[in-house]
Amino acid sequence: MNVLFDNLPLYGLGFLGTIELFVVAAIGSLLLGTILAAFRVSPVPILRAFGTVYVNTIRNTPLTLVLFFFAFAYPRLEIADISFFWRASIGLVLYTAAFVCEVVRSGVNTVPVGQAEASRALGFTFGQTMGQIVLPQAIRSVVPPLTNVQIALLKNTTIAAGFSVVEAGGIYANLSERGYNVFVGLLWVALGFLILVIPLTLLQRSLDRRWSTSR
Amino acid sequence: MTAAAVLYDIPGPKARARNLTFGVVGTGVVLAALAFVIYRLVVTGQFDGRLWTWITYVNIQYLLLGALGNTLSAFGVAAVLSLAFGAVFAAGRLSEHRWLSVPSTAVVELFRALPLLVLIFILFFGVSRGLGVNIPAFWAVVIGLTLYNGSVLAEIFRAGVRALPRGQSEAGYALGMRKTQVMTTILLPQALRAMLPTILSQLVVVLKDTALGYIILYPELLYQARFLGSQGQLGAPILQVAMVVAVIYIAMCLILSGLSKLLERRLRKSPRGGELDPKAMADAENEVTTAQAQGGGGVGPL
Numbered sequence A: 001m002n003v004l005f006d007n008l009p010l011y012g013l014g015f016l017g018t019i020e021l022f023v024v025a026a027i028g029s030l031l032l033g034t035i036l037a038a039f040r041v042s043p044v045p046i047l048r049a050f051g052t053v054y055v056n057t058i059r060n061t062p063l064t065l066v067l068f069f070f071a072f073a074y075p076r077l078e079i080a081d082i083s084f085f086w087r088a089s090i091g092l093v094l095y096t097a098a099f100v101c102e103v104v105r106s107g108v109n110t111v112p113v114g115q116a117e118a119s120r121a122l123g124f125t126f127g128q129t130m131g132q133i134v135l136p137q138a139i140r141s142v143v144p145p146l147t148n149v150q151i152a153l154l155k156n157t158t159i160a161a162g163f164s165v166v167e168a169g170g171i172y173a174n175l176s177e178r179g180y181n182v183f184v185g186l187l188w189v190a191l192g193f194l195i196l197v198i199p200l201t202l203l204q205r206s207l208d209r210r211w212s213t214s215r
Numbered sequence B: 001m002t003a004a005a006v007l008y009d010i011p012g013p014k015a016r017a018r019n020l021t022f023g024v025v026g027t028g029v030v031l032a033a034l035a036f037v038i039y040r041l042v043v044t045g046q047f048d049g050r051l052w053t054w055i056t057y058v059n060i061q062y063l064l065l066g067a068l069g070n071t072l073s074a075f076g077v078a079a080v081l082s083l084a085f086g087a088v089f090a091a092g093r094l095s096e097h098r099w100l101s102v103p104s105t106a107v108v109e110l111f112r113a114l115p116l117l118v119l120i121f122i123l124f125f126g127v128s129r130g131l132g133v134n135i136p137a138f139w140a141v142v143i144g145l146t147l148y149n150g151s152v153l154a155e156i157f158r159a160g161v162r163a164l165p166r167g168q169s170e171a172g173y174a175l176g177m178r179k180t181q182v183m184t185t186i187l188l189p190q191a192l193r194a195m196l197p198t199i200l201s202q203l204v205v206v207l208k209d210t211a212l213g214y215i216i217l218y219p220e221l222l223y224q225a226r227f228l229g230s231q232g233q234l235g236a237p238i239l240q241v242a243m244v245v246a247v248i249y250i251a252m253c254l255i256l257s258g259l260s261k262l263l264e265r266r267l268r269k270s271p272r273g274g275e276l277d278p279k280a281m282a283d284a285e286n287e288v289t290t291a292q293a294q295g296g297g298g299v300g301p302l
Helices: A002-006 A008-041 A045-059 A063-077 A084-110 A113-121 A126-163 A168-178 A182-213 B013-043 B049-056 B058-094 B098-113 B116-131 B137-163 B166-174 B179-214 B221-229 B238-269 B278-294
Strands: none
Touching (some): A002 A008, A002 A182, A008 A126, A008 A182, A045 A084, A045 B238, A063 B221, A182 B116, B116 B137
16 A cells, blocks of 8 residues: 555656546547548548558557657657657557557448448438448447557557656656565556556447447 | 448549549658658668668677567467467356356456556566566566467457357257367367457467567567667667568568468358357457557567
8 A cells, every 4th residue: 555655646647647648649549540441441542552551561560669660760860859758649649540440441341231322322422421321320330449449559558658758657667766566566557557447448348238239 | 341332433534533633642642751751761871881781790680580589489388378378268258157257257357458568567577576486578478468368369269159159059958968068069169260360360469469578678579679779889770670670570460460361261261150140250350459459569668
């Protein structure tokens, strides 16, 4: 208990950093991921190809490596001096967007073909078909797995602790400097993550249950 | 859906012109971004021969080969152990005995909710201070990977068994088989077969996550990349080493992913199977996508 209460400000700062990073990266990855998904179902072959190449490359790259590039290699390019926090955010956005894209795209694919055919038969354009028929139905099958991807993102933010971003994953280093028991300290970090992740998981499951039965 | 083909008409002359414009603009933007990066690489002298000479040193080649070996051995051991862990806990969760299924569920849920990095920290930094047992970096990585990926695999196995038609187990019971016999001779072989592509994609996650070993100074690829990248005599070629290591990682993962896709295609073609519950299969797929989204690595203290 002492480990937690003596270092309450440290834990507060750490988890605040986690949440900040999570919110920034979540918003960014949802935007970029949706754009990529639009690329991947668009009628323009070259855009489809870009989307596919991006997703396949990123999905087969360890996040470590993405962040490694932003931490050590990016400064060598001397483009602009960005703080570690934003570099970590960009890395997380680029990485997570590939998974958001896959979820959105496969969500579009779960809508029965007949729906799109019917709307085409009624003379709807591509934009109308997507906006009024397909996407509203796809949302049901997209939101639960999307929540899952965001939970994964929340857990991934720990990695940014390695970039001197003030973050829950880095709490152990400070504790060991101050001479506290790292084992107990880390268990509190784990508990903190459980508290953050479990409500999201429950939300995801209840959405999944409610929306999968109503179809 | 066989595609997007239903979403729009076969383009006429006007639409084709419009699509061409989009294509040209999109390509322009992407190429411009790429060109900018390459321009910066050239301007900052990253393509200078001096920064690439390290590749020609035999010692460095051996160093990287050894690092690759370390990465692969961590991957191999963790993959085997996760499969075993997954099988045991899937069986536990499917059991009708509450004293087995409740703890199994708790374990699987717990390890899926924890960030893998925190798990590895607990094993490597925590256990030695707290319990006085020193775990070497290799085992900290392997055990961490096993607990996390084993839990995900347990869910995949379970989804596979549940996706089988009920008639399979009913037929087994009608023939007078016991519960264990039905599970081991009827359900598991079919589930394993159906889930093989999904299991392979999960192994890609294991491979990617070995990069986490870098943080606790397990001498795998990324660790050696950092080491080489900070060598002054070589001109501190961190960017160049990172590029080479990236190619190695991506190539290894693409091979595994390709294998998984190949298997999936072959299984879909084969006459057997194909009666699986699509909802349960989709659940398993989601499980993997999520795990892959998590499947990251980490970067150690600077």
